[in-house]
Amino acid sequence: MELSVYNIKGEDTGKKVTLSDAIFGIEPNDHAIYLDVKQYMANKRQGTHKSKERSEVSGSTRKLIRQKGGGGARRGDINSPVLVGGGRVFGPRPRSYEFKLNKKVKGLARKSALAYKAKNDAIIVVEDFSFEAPKTKDFVAITKNLKVADKKLLLVLPEKNNFVYLSARNLEKANIITASELNTYRVLDATSLVLTESSVAAIENLFNA
Template sequence: MEVSVFNIKGEDTGRKVTLNDSVFGIEPNDHAIYLDVKQYLAAQRQGTAKSKERSEMSGSTRKLGRQKGGGGARRGDINSPVLVGGARVFGPKPRNYSFKLNKKMKALARRSALSYKAQENAIVVVEDFTFEAPKTKTFVETLNNLKVADKKVLFVLPGADKNVYLSARNIQNAKVAIASDINTYGVLNAASMVVTESALSAIESVLNK
């Protein structure tokens, strides 16, 4: 599949690049996408919820009433879960929600997500660029020039670029990522992808291993 190459002014350079079919033209695997997105979201969970059990409560351990004849349940000390202000039974504990997913499955999921974006014509390829200084106004102009300002956009660069990152940081609908770090969730969450030529080569290199 061929796509046109634009510059950051939104002008067609007259050149075209071919999207690698093994990365952008496969039959998408929805189950692989589901698993990879599930793993990504699970890894974002803090898992820090915690409630005190009976042994962790501060309070007297004196037995409140006699064992029999009180007319109610045996409730023991004041930390009993059946009393107001007492402990909680089987409450949450800090835990790690993340789980393992094989590298081949993750790569398949990313290729599937990229293939969906290619099918939707939601990939814009631009010439390699950088900004002389961090400036949000310059980044907004670039979005307008490429006609993606009203969409959720994922900007993919070949490597870290501090000026571009800082220019996009205050724009709610724009995310900047480097080619080796893109993930299935980020690709699918964006309505459009803007990829530099070098980043395109890097993506194909990483996902063709």
């Protein structure tokens, strides 16, 4: 699959970039995507939820009523789960939601996400660029030139660039990541995927490694 390369002014440079069919041209696997996104969301959970059970609630342990002879069930103390203000039965406890996912499944999921973007013509390749200083105004100008200013975009860089990152940090619809940080959730969450020339090669090297 060949794509035209644009400069930061939104002009076609006449250069072409060939996207690898082994990455961008595969048949997407929806189940692999589901598992990878599920793991990503699960790993973000803090898991610090906690509710007090019967033994942890503060209250008197005096028996409220006689335990036998009343014709009903035993009630016990005021901390009983059947009473308002009592402990909770089998309440949530702190735990980790993380689970293991094989590397091959994660790789297939990322390839599938990229393949979906390629199928939907949602990939834009731009020449490598950088800023001399953080400037949000300049980054907004680039998004307008590429006609993605009103879309949720994901810009993939070959390596970290603090000036570019800081320029886009305040923009709600813009996300900046490096090729090594590429993940299924971020790719699918974006409406447009913007790749620099060097990041295309970095992505291919990442999957071929």
